[in-house]
Amino acid sequence: xxxxxxxxxxxxxxxxxxxCFSGAYFGAExxxxxxxxxxxxxxxxxxxxxxxxxENGAGNIVASVVVNYRGFDTLGEVTVLFIAAVGLAxxxxxxxxxxxxxxxxxxxxxxxTGCRFLFPLILLLGSYIFIHGHLTPxxxxxxxxxxxxxxxLVYLGCRGKGLRSAGFTVTESLSGLAFVVLxxxxxxxxxxxxxxxxxxxxxxxxxxxxxIPIIYVxxxxxxxxxxxxxxxxxxxxxx
Amino acid sequence: xxxxILLIAVPLGLAFITPLLGLARxxxxxxxxxxxxxxxxxxxxxxxxxxxxxxxxxRTAGWAPPFSIHLVAGPLGLLLxxxxxxxxxxxxxxxxxxxxxxxxxxxxxxxxxxxxGATGVVLTGDVFNLFVFFEILCISSYxxxxxxxDSASVEAGAKYLIQGAIGSSFVLIGIGLLYGxxxxxxxxxxxxxxxxxxxxxxxxxxxxxxxxxxxxAAVFPLNAWLPDAHSxxxxxxxxxLSGIAIKAGIYAVxxxxxxIYGAQSILPFVALLSVATLLIGEMCAFSQNDIKRLxxxxxxxxxxxIVFGLAMASATGVSAALFVVISHALAKALLFLASGYxxxxxxxxxxxSLNGMGTRMPLTSLCFTVGAFSLVGLPPFVGFxxxxxxxxxxxxxxxxxxxxxLAIALIGTVIEGAYFLRIVQGLYFKPAPQQAREETRxxxxxxxxxxxxxxxxxxxxxxxxxxxxxxxxxxxxxDLLDRDSYVxxxxxx
Amino acid sequence: MIIFQxxxxxxxxxxxxxxxxxxxxxxxxxxxxxxxxxxxxxxYFLQAPDVAMAEASIGAGLTTAIFIFAINRTVRYERNExxx
Numbered sequence: 001x002x003x004x005x006x007x008x009x010x011x012x013x014x015x016x017x018x019x020c021f022s023g024a025y026f027g028a029e030x031x032x033x034x035x036x037x038x039x040x041x042x043x044x045x046x047x048x049x050x051x052x053x054x055e056n057g058a059g060n061i062v063a064s065v066v067v068n069y070r071g072f073d074t075l076g077e078v079t080v081l082f083i084a085a086v087g088l089a090x091x092x093x094x095x096x097x098x099x100x101x102x103x104x105x106x107x108x109x110x111x112x113t114g115c116r117f118l119f120p121l122i123l124l125l126g127s128y129i130f131i132h133g134h135l136t137p138x139x140x141x142x143x144x145x146x147x148x149x150x151x152x153l154v155y156l157g158c159r160g161k162g163l164r165s166a167g168f169t170v171t172e173s174l175s176g177l178a179f180v181v182l183x184x185x186x187x188x189x190x191x192x193x194x195x196x197x198x199x200x201x202x203x204x205x206x207x208x209x210x211x212i213p214i215i216y217v218x219x220x221x222x223x224x225x226x227x228x229x230x231x232x233x234x235x236x237x238x239x
Numbered sequence: 240x241x242x243x244i245l246l247i248a249v250p251l252g253l254a255f256i257t258p259l260l261g262l263a264r265x266x267x268x269x270x271x272x273x274x275x276x277x278x279x280x281x282x283x284x285x286x287x288x289x290x291x292x293x294x295x296x297x298r299t300a301g302w303a304p305p306f307s308i309h310l311v312a313g314p315l316g317l318l319l320x321x322x323x324x325x326x327x328x329x330x331x332x333x334x335x336x337x338x339x340x341x342x343x344x345x346x347x348x349x350x351x352x353x354x355x356g357a358t359g360v361v362l363t364g365d366v367f368n369l370f371v372f373f374e375i376l377c378i379s380s381y382x383x384x385x386x387x388x389d390s391a392s393v394e395a396g397a398k399y400l401i402q403g404a405i406g407s408s409f410v411l412i413g414i415g416l417l418y419g420x421x422x423x424x425x426x427x428x429x430x431x432x433x434x435x436x437x438x439x440x441x442x443x444x445x446x447x448x449x450x451x452x453x454x455x456a457a458v459f460p461l462n463a464w465l466p467d468a469h470s471x472x473x474x475x476x477x478x479x480l481s482g483i484a485i486k487a488g489i490y491a492v493x494x495x496x497x498x499i500y501g502a503q504s505i506l507p508f509v510a511l512l513s514v515a516t517l518l519i520g521e522m523c524a525f526s527q528n529d530i531k532r533l534x535x536x537x538x539x540x541x542x543x544x545i546v547f548g549l550a551m552a553s554a555t556g557v558s559a560a561l562f563v564v565i566s567h568a569l570a571k572a573l574l575f576l577a578s579g580y581x582x583x584x585x586x587x588x589x590x591x592s593l594n595g596m597g598t599r600m601p602l603t604s605l606c607f608t609v610g611a612f613s614l615v616g617l618p619p620f621v622g623f624x625x626x627x628x629x630x631x632x633x634x635x636x637x638x639x640x641x642x643x644x645l646a647i648a649l650i651g652t653v654i655e656g657a658y659f660l661r662i663v664q665g666l667y668f669k670p671a672p673q674q675a676r677e678e679t680r681x682x683x684x685x686x687x688x689x690x691x692x693x694x695x696x697x698x699x700x701x702x703x704x705x706x707x708x709x710x711x712x713x714x715x716x717x718d719l720l721d722r723d724s725y726v727x728x729x730x731x732x
Numbered sequence: 733m734i735i736f737q738x739x740x741x742x743x744x745x746x747x748x749x750x751x752x753x754x755x756x757x758x759x760x761x762x763x764x765x766x767x768x769x770x771x772x773x774x775x776y777f778l779q780a781p782d783v784a785m786a787e788a789s790i791g792a793g794l795t796t797a798i799f800i801f802a803i804n805r806t807v808r809y810e811r812n813e814x815x816x
Contacts, residue, residue: 009460044422047306055302062782072299072308076359076371079251080378083352086258086345087382091393093342129785137781145789152797169258176255180248192301193244227794234801 057200058134058209066139067212067219071194074140075179078222082176085226089233107157115157122150130220134209140216144223151228155235168229175221182211182218241282243312244297246320247359250275254351261344268344272331272351279324279358283317290317291714294728296364304364304729305428311364311729314714315561319361319490322565326482326572327354329690333576334475336686337583341386346473353379353479357487364729366414366499367424369491373410377403377455380484384472395467402464406454413447417499420444427729430499430722445502448495455488457542459516466523469535470588474579477531481538482572486564489542493549497719503552507640510550514644514651517543521654529588530578533658534571537614540651541567547648548629555635557716558709559628565701565708566613566625573610573694577603580683585676590662595671599680602688604666606695611659613698616652621702626652737777744770755810761799768792 048061048069056064066074107115129136130143186195201208253275260267289295294313298304310316331350338346356376363369381403385396414424420436421429433441454461465485469477496502496509520539527533541563548560578593580603585592597604613620616627633645671679682688701707718725744767751763768791775784 044306060782066782068300069302069307070367073368073371075251076368076375079254079352079355080371080374082255083349083375083378083382086348087378090342090345090349090382091385091388091396093345093388138785139782142782142785142789145786145794149789149793149797152794166262169262173256173259177252180252180255184248184252186300187242187244187248190301191242193242193248193297193299195301230798231794231801234798234805 053203056196056209056212057203058212059204060134060136060139062137063134063139063209063212063216067134067215068194068196071183071215074219075183075194077141078176078179078219081223081226082172085172085230085233088230092233111157115153119150119154122153123147126150126224127220130216131213132206133216133220134212135204135206140219141223143216143220144225145227147220147224148227148231151224152231155231165229165232168225168232171221171225172229175218175225178218179215179222182215186211241286242297243282243286243295243317243320243362244299244310246279246282246324246362247310247355249278250351250355250358254348254355257348257351258344268347269335269338272334272347272354273328275351276324276328276331276354279354280321280328283321283324286312287314287317287321287711290314291711294718294725296729303731305423305425308363308365308368309425309729310362311427311725312362313718313725313728314711315490315716315718316362318561318708318711318715319486319564320358322486322568323354323357323361323483326479326568329693330475330478330572330576333478333579333687333690336684337475337579338473341388346383346386349379349383350476350479353383353476353484357483360487361490364426365424366417366426366429369426369494370407370410370414373452373455373487373491374407376484376487377407380468380472380476380480383476384468384480386473386476387471391467392471395464395471399464399468402454402461406451406461409447409451409454411451413444413451416440416444416447425729426494426499427726430501431726431730433500441500441502445495445500445505449492449505452488452491452495455485456492456546457485457488457516457539458492458546459512459519459543462516462520462539462542465539466532466535469538470529470531474531474575474582477534477579478572478575481535481575482568485538485542486545486568489545489549489564492546493719497552498722498725501722506550506552510547510641510644513543513546513550514647515543516540516546517648517651519543521651525654525658527658528590530582530590530593530662531575531588533590533662534574534578537655537658538567538571540655541571541614543651544626544629544648547644548632551632551636551641552720553632553636554713554716554720555628555632557719558712559625559632561712561715562625562628562705562708566621566698569694569698569701570610570613570620570622573606573691573698574614576687576694577607577610577691580687581607584679584681584683590665592672593662594665594669596679597667599671600682602682603691606691608663608666609695609698611663613702615656615659619699619702621698621705624702624705733777737774740770740773744774757803757808757810758800761796761803764799765792765796768795 048065052061052064053059056068058064126143126147129138129146130140133139133143183194186197187193189195189197196210196212198210200210253271257268257271260271286295290312291314294311296304297310297312298307299309300307334350353376356372356379359372360369360376363372381396381400384399385393417429418424420440421432423429450461457465469480472480496505517540520536520543524533524536524540527536545560545563548556548563581593581596581600582588584600609620613622616622630645633641747763747766747770751760751767754760754763768787772784772787772792775787
């Protein structure tokens, strides 16, 4: 029976593919337009590279692509991460019956002190990455991930400290809100979401790039707190 | 004039602050989805007349279309986003009281986001953006399917997650191939240049995209996840999944096939698949004893009908398919919502446990019956009008192929009639089981009765006056079929 | 240069196959991390330092940790399919 079904499936697919190729031509109606449009097709990379700095004032063109030209995608991606964190919390919070097999063995003094010493430095590195995202490689996602790895270290080394999930929730909500509100201000000021409405500043200095660094900081905080809350949830210390 | 982008930005912002509201006041989050969807409903309905005249192209970040992401709020997009907001609003009202256990705040956050994802899918004009919103839709539904947290729903969620993730990777590969071939992500830009690339490269990317989106759209070989996922989710989420999520998948397939590729030559294959989907869905539904699984399989059957209409590629066919989208969304949401409280009261998902409900929960049963009759396609209801339009469209093509497929599809409808009438017969003409619980005599609270009642009223109203939606349907079908004007609208000249 | 890149890609392929074959999930996770690490090196050579950073910190770092948490909460060894 199973073999019969899979055989017939294969037959259907083969039939489909042959059908497709028998009359394989696409976009018949578009053909007349194509000739006209094909000439003025633009190379996006070149266009962004040559005009990105003047249009957005961010030295790192990738940052202006991520936050400005394709900023709407970034908003969506931040949301995807948010959903992952929330969804994980949903699934884990309903399965409380089996407590995580965590043996609360305190870390040795060396590890404990080392973690406490490294944690602020990691946070500093992470914030550096997302604050300078418009100047150097890196940005909100990368910086946020580094920040979250700091929280991971706290969990691994200083288990007694515990990770407060309320703090994550507040940071996550506020930075997400900041992103949306900044985007909406662009809509209100210039009629288009995510418009870079602030003065661009002089290129390659910290205060340049209009809203890009501000949004990057919001993304960094949001990603950091989302990944942090995922770690807190998985480590079983969240309420 | 309000910008259609608010349909996405505002609910997204509300979803972000909902956890904060939950910390401040325990009861506050449950009102947020209703507020967000009310806003969306008002905005989409107020924009619809404008969009019927000419699609509204919204740019982001201030750059003209090919250089940044843009939304295309055409008749089809706004029609579907109004439908999403309507169903979403009713489900949100229903969910206020229905969801009492578990992580309620997170439920409400995810239930906004699943709707934001669907709205984004139908409005966007950029392939990668389509993928991003598709992910928002899918990932929030994975989590919501597992919401109850018992082993059945976690298993269903995991199954859905795995199949959905494979589908999403296929979509991503397809988009990567497209980007490699065209160096562009704007649908209109790609559509304008589509004939400049060899058809083999196009075919490979098309196959990846259709397979990937097909998983969410539950087209025949790719729908193994659906019965589990739709039946294990909370009933309010089942209503969204069946009413909206799979429609978003089918929208994505249709947009890709019609607008981006203009690939009419694969449609006969799609038509074959659709009829297979329909027959398999209906036959599986017929043999089900679990009411929610039955409804889930019946959704598969209806998806087959929708795809069948779309595959005809005629104006009537596509508008008939869109009409079925509307009628199925209304009816299936109604059935899931109504059965939600029946299951809650009887404590069982067996079809036989619904026996005698007609006297115990008369209002709910009445609405359930309306939904069931509409799905079967009985005359005064919207299901009849939509199915009739499919029949008309298939006969209009005057193509033996489609007429034969139509005949097979009608057999599926007969099967559908058989099992729904069996349930309705049980509701009214069979005695309640001996050990029926006393609380089965209680009607659900007002927050559930109102959405169910509104859905039933809409089914009757649109069924009696199909003219209410017909104009929008025609324009929406045109939006999907007319590639040249789509490209023209977006790219300007 | 091309030799080095070929080597990196080969390591990626071997690690990916190994990740699929390992019965011990912990080993599989480490192999996955190796794939990500190598991918990040490739990204760096393809002049995408931003992506390389993201891949290294998320793919090789956090994902591995999350997988290990998940293994800690479930089981470490794949069950033999025949015993199901």
